[in-house]
Amino acid sequence: MCTYVDLKDSKLGRIKPAGIERLLAGITLNSRANEKRLARASTVLDLYAVFTKKPVR
Structure with a gap:
């Protein structure tokens, strides 16, 4: 589950999904x-997982 810490942690270098927190x-x-x-x-x-999944080549 996504938590507040996950959304605010910038040191992981992940792009945060816009709007998930809201x-x-x-x-x-x-x-x-x-x-x-x-x-x-x-x-x-x-x-979110369905729409962000990378297609298999």
């Missing part, structure tokens, strides 16, 4: 139950 914050603000938060965040991160 998406997760929005999920947190709009979902009271942890189960619902996890389900929604999982969907977002699954979609």
